[in-house]
Amino acid sequence: MLENIRIILVETSHTGNMGSTARAMKTMGLSNLYLVNPLVQPDSHAIALSAGASDVIGNATIVSTLDEALAGCELVIGTSARSRTLSWPMVEPRECGERCVKTANHSPVAIVFGRERVGLTNEELQKCNYHLYFPTNPEYGSLNLAMAVQLVSYEIRMAHLSAQEQPETLSSDHEVEYPAVEDMERFYQHLEQILNESGFIRKAHPGQIMNRLRRLYTRARPETQELNILRGILTSMEKWARK
Numbered sequence: 001m002l003e004n005i006r007i008i009l010v011e012t013s014h015t016g017n018m019g020s021t022a023r024a025m026k027t028m029g030l031s032n033l034y035l036v037n038p039l040v041q042p043d044s045h046a047i048a049l050s051a052g053a054s055d056v057i058g059n060a061t062i063v064s065t066l067d068e069a070l071a072g073c074e075l076v077i078g079t080s081a082r083s084r085t086l087s088w089p090m091v092e093p094r095e096c097g098e099r100c101v102k103t104a105n106h107s108p109v110a111i112v113f114g115r116e117r118v119g120l121t122n123e124e125l126q127k128c129n130y131h132l133y134f135p136t137n138p139e140y141g142s143l144n145l146a147m148a149v150q151l152v153s154y155e156i157r158m159a160h161l162s163a164q165e166q167p168e169t170l171s172s173d174h175e176v177e178y179p180a181v182e183d184m185e186r187f188y189q190h191l192e193q194i195l196n197e198s199g200f201i202r203k204a205h206p207g208q209i210m211n212r213l214r215r216l217y218t219r220a221r222p223e224t225q226e227l228n229i230l231r232g233i234l235t236s237m238e239k240w241a242r243k
Contacts, residue, residue, distance in 0.1 A: 004104035005156060007149060008034040008069045008112045010120060017116065018042050019049030020146030022056035028153035029160070033060040034069040034110075066112070066124055070181045074107035075099060078120050078128035079148060088131045089219055096132050097155030101163050107178075111152055116145055126214050127181060129221065177224040187227060188214060190234050197241070 007025055012018055012035060019042075022033060033056050035042075041062075047054045063069050070076055077096055080088075091099065096111070103109045112128065114120035125131060134143060134151060143151075179187075192210050195201040201209055222230065 001101070001104050002029050002156070002160060003032055004108045005030055005100055006032045006034050006069065006073070006108060006110040007153075008036060008066070008110050009038070009145070010036045010066060010112060010124065011039055011115050012145075013039040013116055015040050015043045015046040016049045017145045018057060018060075019046035019051075019053075020144075021113075021149045022046070022050040022053040022060075024146050024150035024153055026050075026053035026056050027150075028157040030153050030156065031056050031059070033057070035060050035062045036066050036069050037064055038062065066127065067182070067185070069112075070110055070127065072108050073110045073181050074178050075103040075109040076112065076128045076181055077110070077130045077132050078112040078125045079114060080120060080125055080131045080133065088125065088215060089129070091130045091132055092135055093132065093151050093155040094159075096130070096152060097157075097159040099130070100156055101159040105163075107180075113145060113148060122211075126211065126218075127185070129218055178221065179224045179227045183224075183227060184217070187217075187231060187234075190231060194234050194237055198237075 007021065007030060009018065009021060018033075018035065018038070025031065025033060042057050042060065046057050050057050061069070077091065077100070100109045100111065111132070112120060112124070114124070132152070134141070134148065136143065188210070191213065192201070195209070196203060201207075
């Protein structure tokens with residue numbers, strides 16, 4: 001089950017952070033590391049700081065885009081330290097661990113960490129079901145990348161151990177099927193197309209309409225059957241408009 005949990009680093013600029021992240025993961029039983037467009041490739045420094053977790057570094061999946069790293073994931077949680085224009089559903093590390101373990105029992109999940117200096121972009125965060133925040137000391141909340149990964153990995157480990165003691169909590173949880181992240185992206189593209197063609201969105205002044213709709217559907221988290229209904233409605237509207 002833990003192999004279904006992906007730790008994703010976006011555009012990491014220091015190989016030492018890759019090694020320290022690998023170490024943080026392996027101590028808690030995680031091994032599935034994704035590197036999205038790393039600014040530097042893993043090297044001997046990364047291996048040295050991995051402190052025996054060189055296999056996690058060596059088996060890391062390197063991709064060009066975040067969409068590639070998220071392919072097939074049912075649950076995506078992105079880390080964010082800054083307040084955003086549009087608030088998003090939030091979780092703290094403990095809830096993050098519990099949600100990840102429940103979903104990873106049957107589908108891949110991803111926890112996304114941004115660039116060392118600027119984190120994740122708004123566009124990247126909009127691909128996430130939840131934003132993860134750390135309830136740190138308000139007077140000094142500085143966490144480096146590996147520290148953040150370690151905190152989340154620990155909570156995943158604790159939730160995993162708890163689930164092993166009560167396996168019925170996992171077996172009864174997956175009564176509903178949720179769409180993968182790429183299916184949601186296709187829905188958003190379809191929805192935006194219809195809203196543009198109907199004139200609801202003015203191309204010269206699109207505003208925050210799609211961002212707000214993304215937030216709405218993220219908060220609602222439609223099931224797979226519900227998403228199929230929504231896609232069917234959009235297709236029906238297209239056919240009606242052509243007539």
